[in-house]
Amino acid sequence: MRLYRAHFLFLYKIIIEMKKILLVCLLSIAFISCNSEDKAEADLLVFNAEIYTVDDNFNTxxxxxxxxxxxxxIGNAxxxxxxxNIAETLDAGGKSVFPGFIDGHAHFYGLGLQQQRVDLAGTKSFEEVVQRIVDFQNKRxxxxxxxxxxDQNDWEKKEFPNKDTLDQLFxxxxxxxxxxxxxxxxxxxxxxxxxxxTTRTSFSGGDIEQKNGELTGIIIDNPMGLVTNAQPAPSTKEQINALLDAQKLSFKYGLTTVVDAGIDKQTIELMDSLHKDGSLKIRLYAMISNTPENLDHYLDKDPIKTERLNVRSVKFYGDGALGSRGAALKEEYSDRAGHFGALLSPVEDFKETAERVAASKFQLNTHAIGDSANYMVLETYDKLLANDEDRRWRVEHAQVIDEEDFKYFSKNIIPSVQPTHATSDMYWAKDRLGEERVQGAYAYKKLLDEAGIIALGTDFPVEEVSPFLTFYAAVARQDTDNYPEDGFMKEQALSREETLKGMTIWAAYANFEEEEKGSIEAGKFADFIILDKDIMKVDKSEIPEIEVLETYVNGEKVY
Structure with a gap:
């Protein structure tokens, strides 16, 4: 009887313990179920990363x-x-993650078209130019x-070529x-x-070069349009391929937004259609070219804004380039007596256009290289924007500035520069400008100090697409052979933090887009990149070789 009672008590205890375990299990299931129901949904978690948010505090x-x-x-994994409740996770493997880079000034469509033409970049002689043409034509x-x-400045004989050899061969x-x-x-x-x-063709704002009464074949600035207009227009298929080719190259280098500095209505509409069908995913900030047709079509309307296309600015060419001595200078070129370069339009035309843009909702972005062109632009901006504090008009390149004219820059008159121009031009810039005047050229640190922000770009295909070369040129002020040893005008170098901001949040600000991109913050577009090395920490000599491992636009992997 005692044995029976002992067995009964033992079984009773087991049943009680089992009930307790079952109750805990049921409570756990209920808790998990409730907890799961309480969770918000998310598409992607990126973790195990060194994330540079580029927020106001530059947090990681x-x-x-x-x-x-x-x-x-943004926070802890x-x-x-x-x-x-997270649909997908991505282990970044300890790599650095940054907001998608923004190229503040480039020629996106032009880059795409260039993929279908003879590439002459890097040629070290005119003979090499000719050989590339022959090879191209044999193939195409x-x-x-x-x-x-x-670029004749890269050749042993640093003079413009002439057309004689091309006339003989073609x-x-x-x-x-x-x-x-x-x-x-x-x-x-x-x-x-x-x-x-012909030798009797009239022109203004440039040159049709002649020697001994004969055409040399060299044409500078405005008259170039005569030759461009004589070329066969690309087909729609070629235009689409150009845009898609440019996108592919941009994503490879971590560019998620590109400012296309000067395009026409037809190209803008093609971009929009490709965005809508999903084949073009990159975000584009379009500057409309300053033509009567473009201005008449856009300026009386509101800017065009979608998640991937922003059309709200006019591109005006103030002068030419320093390399071809077309930049408009206050004093004569140091290496060509009596030559001052030239404005590409009369001052009255520029001011009339600026007044028309000021009366619209559009931004004005003016190409200005020489100190004379920059003064014209800055003085005009200053007068028109005196009572309008948030127009954010831009000076594209802002390359040579007279000491007394830096004062005009602000968050309302923004310098938009391309650091690789400094390291491309440094070999001969002093020859063009002289010892004193060159001190106001490529002065990015001084521009930043005056304006409070600076937008950085590449100007591709004038320079290479890689934003890592932009970053390197800004912080090191050297070419990829580490020349010069102490950096070109090193006092004008930017810090790494300043450079990163110039390629992200400041570039977004210059586009009126700082509330939606340029940093990794809640509510902004999920545009980000993963790099193989940390651009903020590696030795500066390694910066040009950094590679993008992955590029994301809207949280979608595009490279």
Missing amino acids: AEAFVTKDGRFLE EELQTKY NVEFITGRGW PDTPIALTRIDGHALLANQAALDKAGI
């Missing part, structure tokens, strides 16, 4: 989550996992040969070869004939 973080193409929350056999990228095939800066071209006789250019 370890993880973030995204939802519907935007950053949802463990905390984010307990707070959200086009009816009108076009190319871009030559007497019946028109050829037009644009200089690296886009402000001069070499045309053979067949191209000149097709454009109707």
